[in-house]
Structure formats: C-alpha cells, structure tokens
Amino acid sequence: MNLRQLSEKLGLSQTTVSRALNGYPEVKEETRRKVIEAAARYNYHPDTRAQSLATGRAKAIGHVIPHSTKHEMVNVVFADFIAGAGETYAANGYELIMSMVSDEDEAKAYRTLAQKRSVDGVIVHGPTLNDPRIALLQEIGLPFVVHGRSSEVPHEYSWLDVNNTRALERATEFLIDLGHRRIALINGLESMDFALRRRRGYLNALETAGIAADPKLMSSAEMTEPYGYTMAQKMLDGQNPPTAFIASSIVIAMGVRRAIEERGLTLGKDISIICFDDAISYFPNGDGEPIFTATRSSVREAGRRAAEILLDQINDPTRKSRHELWEAELVVGRSTGPAPTTTPAQSPPQAAAGAPAPRT
Amino acid sequence: MNLRQLSEKLGLSQTTVSRALNGYPEVKEETRRKVIEAAARYNYHPDTRAQSLATGRAKAIGHVIPHSTKHEMVNVVFADFIAGAGETYAANGYELIMSMVSDEDEAKAYRTLAQKRSVDGVIVHGPTLNDPRIALLQEIGLPFVVHGRSSEVPHEYSWLDVNNTRALERATEFLIDLGHRRIALINGLESMDFALRRRRGYLNALETAGIAADPKLMSSAEMTEPYGYTMAQKMLDGQNPPTAFIASSIVIAMGVRRAIEERGLTLGKDISIICFDDAISYFPNGDGEPIFTATRSSVREAGRRAAEILLDQINDPTRKSRHELWEAELVVGRSTGPAPTTTPAQSPPQAAAGAPAPRT
DNA sequence: AATCATTTCCAAAGCGCTTTGAATTTTTAC
DNA sequence: GTAAAAATTCAAAGCGCTTTGGAAATGATT
Numbered sequence: 001m002n003l004r005q006l007s008e009k010l011g012l013s014q015t016t017v018s019r020a021l022n023g024y025p026e027v028k029e030e031t032r033r034k035v036i037e038a039a040a041r042y043n044y045h046p047d048t049r050a051q052s053l054a055t056g057r058a059k060a061i062g063h064v065i066p067h068s069t070k071h072e073m074v075n076v077v078f079a080d081f082i083a084g085a086g087e088t089y090a091a092n093g094y095e096l097i098m099s100m101v102s103d104e105d106e107a108k109a110y111r112t113l114a115q116k117r118s119v120d121g122v123i124v125h126g127p128t129l130n131d132p133r134i135a136l137l138q139e140i141g142l143p144f145v146v147h148g149r150s151s152e153v154p155h156e157y158s159w160l161d162v163n164n165t166r167a168l169e170r171a172t173e174f175l176i177d178l179g180h181r182r183i184a185l186i187n188g189l190e191s192m193d194f195a196l197r198r199r200r201g202y203l204n205a206l207e208t209a210g211i212a213a214d215p216k217l218m219s220s221a222e223m224t225e226p227y228g229y230t231m232a233q234k235m236l237d238g239q240n241p242p243t244a245f246i247a248s249s250i251v252i253a254m255g256v257r258r259a260i261e262e263r264g265l266t267l268g269k270d271i272s273i274i275c276f277d278d279a280i281s282y283f284p285n286g287d288g289e290p291i292f293t294a295t296r297s298s299v300r301e302a303g304r305r306a307a308e309i310l311l312d313q314i315n316d317p318t319r320k321s322r323h324e325l326w327e328a329e330l331v332v333g334r335s336t337g338p339a340p341t342t343t344p345a346q347s348p349p350q351a352a353a354g355a356p357a358p359r360t
Numbered sequence: 361m362n363l364r365q366l367s368e369k370l371g372l373s374q375t376t377v378s379r380a381l382n383g384y385p386e387v388k389e390e391t392r393r394k395v396i397e398a399a400a401r402y403n404y405h406p407d408t409r410a411q412s413l414a415t416g417r418a419k420a421i422g423h424v425i426p427h428s429t430k431h432e433m434v435n436v437v438f439a440d441f442i443a444g445a446g447e448t449y450a451a452n453g454y455e456l457i458m459s460m461v462s463d464e465d466e467a468k469a470y471r472t473l474a475q476k477r478s479v480d481g482v483i484v485h486g487p488t489l490n491d492p493r494i495a496l497l498q499e500i501g502l503p504f505v506v507h508g509r510s511s512e513v514p515h516e517y518s519w520l521d522v523n524n525t526r527a528l529e530r531a532t533e534f535l536i537d538l539g540h541r542r543i544a545l546i547n548g549l550e551s552m553d554f555a556l557r558r559r560r561g562y563l564n565a566l567e568t569a570g571i572a573a574d575p576k577l578m579s580s581a582e583m584t585e586p587y588g589y590t591m592a593q594k595m596l597d598g599q600n601p602p603t604a605f606i607a608s609s610i611v612i613a614m615g616v617r618r619a620i621e622e623r624g625l626t627l628g629k630d631i632s633i634i635c636f637d638d639a640i641s642y643f644p645n646g647d648g649e650p651i652f653t654a655t656r657s658s659v660r661e662a663g664r665r666a667a668e669i670l671l672d673q674i675n676d677p678t679r680k681s682r683h684e685l686w687e688a689e690l691v692v693g694r695s696t697g698p699a700p701t702t703t704p705a706q707s708p709p710q711a712a713a714g715a716p717a718p719r720t
Numbered sequence: 721a722a723t724c725a726t727t728t729c730c731a732a733a734g735c736g737c738t739t740t741g742a743a744t745t746t747t748t749a750c
Numbered sequence: 751g752t753a754a755a756a757a758t759t760c761a762a763a764g765c766g767c768t769t770t771g772g773a774a775a776t777g778a779t780t
Contacts (some may be wrong), residue, residue, distance in 0.1 A: 001475070002736060002737085003626060003737060004737095005437045012759080012760090013759065013760045013761075014736090014737080014738090015738085015739080015760055015761080016758080016759055016760070017761070018737070018739085019739090019759090022738085026757070026758065026759085026761090027756065027757095027759080028757080029743090029756070031758080041470055043470050043472075043475055044475065045476045045735050046476065046736080046738095047413075047474040047475045047476060047477045047737070048409075048477065048478040049408075049409045049410075049412040049413045049418065049477065049478070049735085050409075050413055050735070050736035050737040050738090050765090051736080051737055051738080052409040052737090052765090053407075053409045053410055053413055053735090053737070053738095053760095053764095053765045053766065053767085054736080054737040054739080054764080055737080055738065055739095055765085055766055056407065056765070060457075063448070065443070067443060067447070074439050074440060074443045074641050074642065076721060076747095077738075078439060079434050079439035080434060080436060081457060081725090082458065083434045083460055086425070086459070087427070087460050087462070090459065090460055090461060095457050095459070095478065096457065096458045096460075097420075097455050097456065097457055097458075098442065098456045098457075098458055098487060099446070099450065099455070099456070100442075100443055100446030100447050100449070100450055100456075101450060111403055112403075112405050115361070115405040116405045116406065116407060116408045117402065117407050117408065117409065117766095118409070118455060119410040150560070175602070179734095182486070187379065196742040222642075223718075224642050224644055225614075225643060225644065225651075226644055226646055226647045226651070230647065239520055246732080250645070251642060253613055257618070258617070258621075258651075261618075261621035261622070262621070264624075266406075281434050282434065282436045282582075282583065282584055283584065283585060283609060283611070284584055284585070284586055286586055287590065290493030290771090291585075291589075291618075305680070305746090310746060317778095327768090336739080357732065361769085362766060363766060364763095364767095372729080373729065373730045373731075373770090374730090374731095374766090374767080375729070375730055375731080375732095375768085375769080376728080376729055376730070377765070378768060378769085379729090379768090379769090386728065386729080387727095387728070387729080388727080388728060388729090390730080405766065406766080406767065406768095407765090407766050409765085409766080409767090409770080410766035410767040410768090411763070411766080411767055412734090412735090413734095413735045413736065413737085413765090413766080413767070413768090414734080414735055414766080414767040414768040414769080415735085415767080415768065415769095416735070436752095477738090535733070537756085594776060596723095621760090678768075683731090
C-alpha cells in the first residue's frame with residue numbers, strides 16, 4: 001500500500017492525502033479524518049526513502065562507533081547511551097543508524113555519511129583531547145553533539161558532559177576527609193578527555209589538601225575488570241600501599257575489589273573504594289543500598305538529552321551551540337570508611353559536606 | 361556533488377557514470393577508470409535514499425531492541441552482538457538501523473518497519489519460548505535471522521544459536537566429576553529460550569548422575585551482579601548450602617563471587633563457580649588465565665555470522681532457512697576445584713574428559 | 721566498401737513521496 | 751443573484767538514483 005493506492009481508494013489526489021497526513025491546514029477536517037482513518041486501517045506508512053528524498057531530510061541520526069582493530073573493545077557505556085538516545089529518536093520519528101568502523105577509517109566514515117546523505121546529524125562518542133572529528137564535522141557542515149567534551153578545541157560546538165573534574169574532586173575530598181592519604185587512581189585511557197579531567201580533579205583535591213601525588217598510585221588503561229584487578233594487586237603488594245582506590249568505572253572497581261578480598265582485606269575497613277558509576281542498566285550499583293560509594297550520573301539519561309539537543313539543532317540550524325554540564329551525584333555505600341589508623345589520626349568526618357549520610 | 365554534476369564534469373551521461381560505478385560490463389575499461397577516479401577525487405557517494413528508492417532495496421538491516429518500561433534493561437550481550445553484526449554490514453555496504461521500542465509496541469514496530477520499507481531484513485534478539493515475533497515476521501514477509509532459537513515454534517526459520525543445553529550439561533558434569541553434589545544454578549530469566557535450555561542441560565546432567573534437583577538451588581531472573589550476589593547469599597546462608605554455583609552469565613558470577621569472598625570462603629577451594637561466558641569485550645574473563653571456569657562462546661562472532669546469514673538470505677530469497685548450532689568451549693580457570701570433603705569421598709578426577717587440564 | 725555484430729553510450733521513465741502553482745468548489749458580501 | 755474571497759482540491763514537477771530500450775560508434779566479415 002503506497003500513497004497512490006491509498007489516494008485512489010479514497011477517491012482523492014495524492015496531494016490531498018499527503019497534506020492530510022502531514023497536518024497541513026488547507027484540508028477539510030472531515031477529509032483529514034477519513035484519510036487518517038483509512039491510513040490506519042491499511043497500516044499505511046510513507047516509504048521512508050521516498051519521503052527523505054522528497055524532503056531532503058533523512059530523519060535519521062548517525063552514531064559512528066570506532067572499533068579499534070587492536071583491542072576489540074566497544075565503548076563501555078555505549079549501549080546505555082544509545083538506548084537513551086534511541087528513545088528520543090523514536091519519540092520524534094527519527095531513526096538511529098549505527099556505523100561500526102575501524103578507528104583509522106573514522107574520518108572517512110563521517111565524510112561518506114554526509115555525502116550519502118543518510119543522516120541529518122551525528123553524535124560524537126568518546127572525545128579525546130583536541131578531537132579532530134570536531135573540526136572535520138564543522139568543515140563538512142554536518143550537525144553534531146558531543147557526548148563529553150574535547151579540551152583545547154578552538155571552535156564552538158554543542159556538548160553534554162558530566163563535570164568529571166568536580167566529580168573526582170569530590171570523590172578525592174571525601175576520602176581525604178575520611179583520613180586517607182595514600183589514594184590511588186585507576187583511571188580510564190588518558191587519551192580520552194573524560195579521563196584527563198578526572199585526573200585533574202583528583203590532582204586538584206590532593207594539592208588542596210597538601211598531599212603529594214604519587215605516580216605509582218596512578219594508572220591509565222582501557223576500563224576492564226582484569227585491569228582493575230591487576231593494578232590493585234600491583235599497588236597493594238608494593239611498598240607503601242594505598243588505603244583507598246578511586247576507580248574510573250564500576251567495572252574497574254569490581255576488579256579492585258577482587259584484589260582486595262583475595263588478600264583477606266575488608267572493603268570499607270582496611271581499604272576503601274570509590275568509583276565513577278555510569279549507572280549502566282545491567283550493572284546496577286546494588287539493589288537499594290549501593291555496593292560502592294560512587295559519583296553517579298546516568299549515561300542513559302545523557303543519551304536522551306544529547307539526542308534532544310541534536311534534534312533541536314537540526315530543526316533550527318540558526319540556533320547557537322548549547323552546552324550542558326551535569327553534576328554527578330555522590331552516593332555513599334559500604335565500600336568506604338575511615339582510613340585505618342596505623343598512627344592514631346584525628347577522628348575524620350564520616351561523610352563529605354552535602355553528601356547523604358551513609359546508611360551504616 | 362551528485363550524479364548529474366559528476367557526469368557533467370566528465371562529459372558523460374548519468375547512465376554511463378552509474379554503470380561504471382556499479383560495475384556493469386557495458387562500459388569501456390578506460391571510461392570506467394576515469395569515472396572511478398573522478399568519483400574518488402570529488403568524494404562522490406550515491407545518495408542512499410535515492411539509490412534505495414530506485415533499486416527497491418533499503419541496504420539496511422533493522423535491530424529492534426525492546427526496552428521494558430518496568431526495568432530499564434538493555435539486553436546484556438546486545439552491544440557486542442551489534443558490534444559484530446555491524447562489521448559484516450559495513451563490509452557489505454549495509455547500514456544498521458536500531459529501533460528502541462517499548463516491549464508492548466514491538467509487533468507494531470516490525471509492521472511499521474516493513475511498511476516504511478526502511479530495512480531489508482531484521483535480526484531477532486532474545487527469543488522467548490514460542491516467540492510470537494517469528495510468526496509475525498513470516499506473515500509480513502520480512503527476512504530475518506534469530507539470534508538464539510525459539511522452542512515450540514511450528515514454522516521453519518533461520519537461526520544461529522549456541523548449544524546451551526550441551527554447554528550446561530558439560531558444566532554440570534564437570535562439577536559432578538569434581539565431586540560436587542550440591543550444585544546451584546543461577547539462571548537468567550526463564551521466559552528466555554536460552555535460559556530454558558540451560559536449565560534443561562543442568563537437569564539432564566544431574567539426572568544422569570542420579571542427583572535429585574533441589575528447587576532451592578535454582579533461580580531465575582534478570583542477569584545482574586546484585587542478583588548473583590543476593591541469590592548466592594541466600595543459598596550459602598541457608599541450610600545444606602551448595603558447594604558449587606553455575607552462573608548463566610559472567611556478570612552473575614561476579615555477584616556470586618562477591619558473596620563467597622565476603623564470607624571468607626575461598627573460590628575454587630571452598631566453593632566453585634562455573635559460568636557461561638559470552639566473551640563480552642569489556643568483560644574479558646581474565647588476561648590470559650581465565651578468572652572463571654566457563655563455557656565460552658563469543659557473542660560478537662555470533663553477530664558477525666548471523667548478519668552474514670541474513671544478508672545471504674536477502675540476496676537469494678529462494679534459499680532455504682539455515683541453522684547454525686555452535687558448541688561452547690569449556691575453559692578451565694581457577695574458580696573450580698574438588699568438592700570440599702566433609703565426608704572423605706573418592707578422589708574425584710580433576711577435569712572432565714576432553715576438557716583442557718586446569719592450569720593449577 | 722557495404723553489411724552485420726558488438727561495443728559503448730545515452731534519453732527518458734520510474735521509484736514514492738512532497739510541494740508549487742493553479743483550478744475548482746464553497747462561502748461570504750453586497 | 752452575482753462578484754469577490756476563502757477554502758479545498760488537484761496536476762505536475764522534482765528529489766537523485768537505476769534501468770530499459772534504443773541510438774551511435776566501433777570492429778569484424780564478406
């Protein structure tokens with residue numbers, strides 16, 4: 001059933017049927033009612049391709065996912081982000097087109113996508129420091145929104161990010177307030193902008209507290225469970241081990257916990273962990289009570305919102321670029337506690353100012 | 361730059377340029393060379409929509425992801441599967457269209473997708489027992505491949521599945537051979553076909569060994585870490601606790617381990633775990649040596665292959681439906697060991713026949 | 721050199737929709 | 751009752767591509 005057939009069935013011209021369906025005012029209400037009713041009865045939906053061709057709008061958003069050929073990693077948070085964005089698209093009649101592309105082909109992929117006109121805009125995932133994709137997309141003239149930010153990019157562009165620096169400052173301060181002085185950071189890949197900002201937040205807080213940063217307590221790599229485990233193992237077994245860990249993701253935190261418990265140490269007593277929790281749907285941080293004390297920000301919600309911003313921008317290209325900086329929430333679980341007192345320390349406050357009190 | 365402009369630039373007709381680009385024989389080799397070279401220089405790529413409209417083929421595959429409104433879960437393995445499928449699509453010039461849809465709208469989503477003609481076929485994810493989507497898609501006439509299978513469906517259809525029953529038989533036998541008699545199964549949602557089959561395998565092996573199944577040692581729910589933790593906790597603290605757990609996913613297994621270690625028990629000595637490992641990229645089962653003894657099958661590889669089957673089917677609709685049943689590999693890690701001997705038992709064999717010997 | 725077969729190229733139709741500009745019908749104003 | 755205005759409807763063009771049917775150019779055969 002296509003438009004012609006439908007219009008013949010109704011004894012109307014294609015023009016009128018099209019207008020009735022698309023809500024144009026110049027069609028009698030009764031006619032419109034009949035048309036809509038018939039369309040529903042015959043399950044008529046306009047052919048997307050024909051519609052796009054005629055309107056010049058693809059009604060689709062692209063997500064280019066680079067998959068490194070070296071390590072077969074997919075961006076950890078990508079599934080939930082996409083799920084959120086997908087909800088927005090569905091609600092607005094847009095389709096979501098995903099391109100898997102090996103990372104060296106990424107620039108070409110954007111060019112091709114634009115030239116094939118299969119999308120009206122794209123979401124940029126996982127920005128790095130001074131990410132070249134931003135200049136590229138601006139040159140091409142393809143609307144985009146960045147999930148995250150890219151430091152040192154000279155242009156204006158729209159982004160939605162969580163305040164990674166502040167989140168890690170708070171996490172670090174929280175541990176410092178609990179009396180910890182040897183605090184390790186198991187970070188994500190520091191070619192990623194978010195990881196750089198997290199490290200900065202961590203270093204800021206240490207500096208403010210007058211604690212010297214120890215390179216031996218900082219690491220950076222792809223965020224997997226075994227990575228967390230291996231790093232924690234190494235640090236715990238080294239001399240002058242940390243009393244607390246900050247993990248850049250909940251997956252890393254699980255690995256750190258494994259190393260801790262394997263050593264017969266008690267989490268939240270001998271060693272503390274605090275992590276950045278992206279609130280990934282199948283990795284909930286506990287049912288009710290959080291397993292890990294964490295700075296939390298829903299990546300799914302970010303997906304929903306980033307998609308909205310992009311659609312707004314597509315619908316009104318004159319609009320200035322928009323920025324949204326979300327503060328992560330600090331949730332206190334059972335993975336943190338006062339630093340073990342080898343030398344009797346001043347009684348540390350139990351929670352950071354403004355944070356909810358721990359349940360224990 | 362569109363076809364008309366390119367052909368003008370070359371002083372050729374659109375027909376010839378189109379044919380040259382699409383590899384038709386009736387064009388001089390030298391002409392073809394010139395055309396291809398010009399296309400590359402001007403970064404010309406045919407407009408997808410126009411191309412689809414003209415050919416009647418969307419050159420796109422749909423993945424409909426139902427997201428329950430109750431629990432905001434995205435299929436756990438979906439990201440890696442999609443990544444694999446996406447590679448196949450990219451290699452064959454297909455696009456991947458994802459639809460997030462609330463599960464009650466799923467049937468309508470398929471109808472709409474077909475009517476809008478935006479895809480040439482779909483992959484069906486997470487089939488349940490007698491999944492209604494299969495009959496629906498057959499009625500609509502939209503080509504599809506199921507990732508997994510649906511028991512009790514009367515029709516023929518293409519699928520790619522891992523032998524879940526056999527995998528769990530082997531896992532269970534492995535534990536039985538190690539002397540375990542109290543073996544718990546922490547399964548996924550048993551409305552899912554794969555979970556049913558896994559339970560069947562588990563029960564088969566118990567029955568063969570003459571061990572009575574204990575409902576208290578079997579559970580079924582959405583596969584999350586806290587679920588594994590909670591169930592293991594309950595079972596370990598109950599009377600007559602299990603000496604071994606079978607987890608239906610590595611995420612569950614992590615929760616089980618947490619409960620075990622929290623109780624000061626040693627994994628692989630006091631309690632064993634074996635899990636089904638989908639080889640998810642950011643959840644590698646250890647670097648080198650596996651953390652968990654597991655039955656393993658790469659879901660990413662499954663994605664690649666399922667996509668191939670679907671594309672074959674689209675390219676040749678007369679082709680009969682295809683089935684591929686993959687055997688999971690049994691990898692032995694450190695999470696399993698002989699059952700603790702409360703009553704001195706006969707020395708159990710260390711590994712199942714045919715399985716690689718454990719490293720320890 | 722004329723004829724036929726082959727190779728190479730092209731004009732135009734068509735895919736299913738939107739949208740422009742015009743035609744038709746209905747309503748309003750006098 | 752008629753002219754002007756407003757409300758409806760429509761025919762046709764166009765979006766950028768593929769493909770059919772045919773024309774032009776080239777090569778082979780006599």
